[in-house]
Structure formats: C-alpha cells, structure tokens
Amino acid sequence: MFxxxxxxxxxxxxxxxxxxxxxxxxxxxxxxxxxxxxxxIVNVASRCGYTPQYDDLQKLWTNxxxxxxxxxxxxxxxxxxxxxxxxxxxxFCETNFGISFPLTEKTNVIGNQAHSFYKWARKDYGxxxxxxxxxxxxxxxxxxKIIDTFASFTKPSSKKFLSALEAEIKN
Numbered sequence: 001m002f003x004x005x006x007x008x009x010x011x012x013x014x015x016x017x018x019x020x021x022x023x024x025x026x027x028x029x030x031x032x033x034x035x036x037x038x039x040x041i042v043n044v045a046s047r048c049g050y051t052p053q054y055d056d057l058q059k060l061w062t063n064x065x066x067x068x069x070x071x072x073x074x075x076x077x078x079x080x081x082x083x084x085x086x087x088x089x090x091x092f093c094e095t096n097f098g099i100s101f102p103l104t105e106k107t108n109v110i111g112n113q114a115h116s117f118y119k120w121a122r123k124d125y126g127x128x129x130x131x132x133x134x135x136x137x138x139x140x141x142x143x144x145k146i147i148d149t150f151a152s153f154t155k156p157s158s159k160k161f162l163s164a165l166e167a168e169i170k171n
Contacts, residue, residue, distance in 0.1 A: 042156075
C-alpha cells in the first residue's frame with residue numbers, strides 16, 4: 001500500500017540514467033551504461049549489523065547478471081558505520097566477501113549533502129527511497145524509473161526481494 005502511494009506521487013521527469021557516481025577505483029559509473037537493465041542501488045557499510053548482506057548481494061550479482069541485473073554498492077558513513085577510506089572499504093569487501101560488483105566511492109545518501117541520485121530518488125519516488133539505515137535497496141526498472149525500494153532488514157535473498165526482481169525481468 002505504501003509503495004502504491006509512493007508511485008502515485010512519483011515525479012518521473014528524470015530517469016536514473018541521468019546520474020553518475022565516482023567508483024571506488026576513481027573511475028566513473030554511468031547509470032546510462034545500464035539502460036534496459038535492472039539496477040539495484042544499495043547503500044552499504046562495513047561495520048553494520050546488516051553487513052553480512054554483502055554475501056547475498058554478491059550471490060545476486062553472480063546469479064542475476066546474465067539476466068541483466070546490475071548491483072551497485074554505495075558505501076556511506078551517514079550512519080557512522082563506514083569510517084574507512086575508499087581503499088580500506090574496497091579491501092574489506094574483496095577480502096571478506098569476494099565482492100566483484102561495482103562499488104562507488106564513499107558517498108552521502110541522506111540530507112542536504114546527499115548524492116544527486118538520492119535527491120532525485122526522494123523526489124521521484126517519495127520517502128520510501130530515503131535510506132533509513134545501511135543496506136537500503138532501490139530497484140530501478142528497465143525503463144530507468146524506480147519500481148520499488150526495500151528496507152535494510154529485507155535481505156537480497158528474500159522471497160519478497162527476488163519476486164520483485166523476477167517480475168521486472170519478465171516485464
């Protein structure tokens with residue numbers, strides 16, 4: 001019901017493809033490179049109770065990239081659980097979870113200093129797009145618009161999350 005309300009209020013003038021992130025390696029991640037794919041944007045942190053979700057995200061990346069699903073992790077210290085440098089974050093993710101999906105540099109996801117993607121997501125989708133904590137998931141459909149968001153406690157391996165992905169894959 002809440003997501004339906006958000007969608008009714010959505011202002012879909014822009015698309016996710018209008019945004020870029022700096023990668024953790026200093027390159028540019030252009031969301032426009034993922035047109036007609038499903039993009040899952042997840043704000044992540046190394047010292048969070050939800051950090052084990054990195055395992056599920058990596059499995060999702062491995063199992064769904066052939067189905068045109070892209071995972072992008074956005075490290076943030078907005079919730080005081082990602083104090084490390086970009087190099088420390090990358091090393092942590094690769095060493096502890098074998099992360100191979102794209103990671104951005106450490107980025108603000110809430111407030112006035114939030115990355116422009118997150119400001120757009122709030123305007124486009126409503127308050128459901130605002131991360132309340134780490135491992136909040138925003139799912140962008142093949143049309144470049146937000147189709148759903150998932151709170152931190154919803155695991156990427158959950159039936160609810162996977163059903164949303166499968167429905168968009170079939171769309």
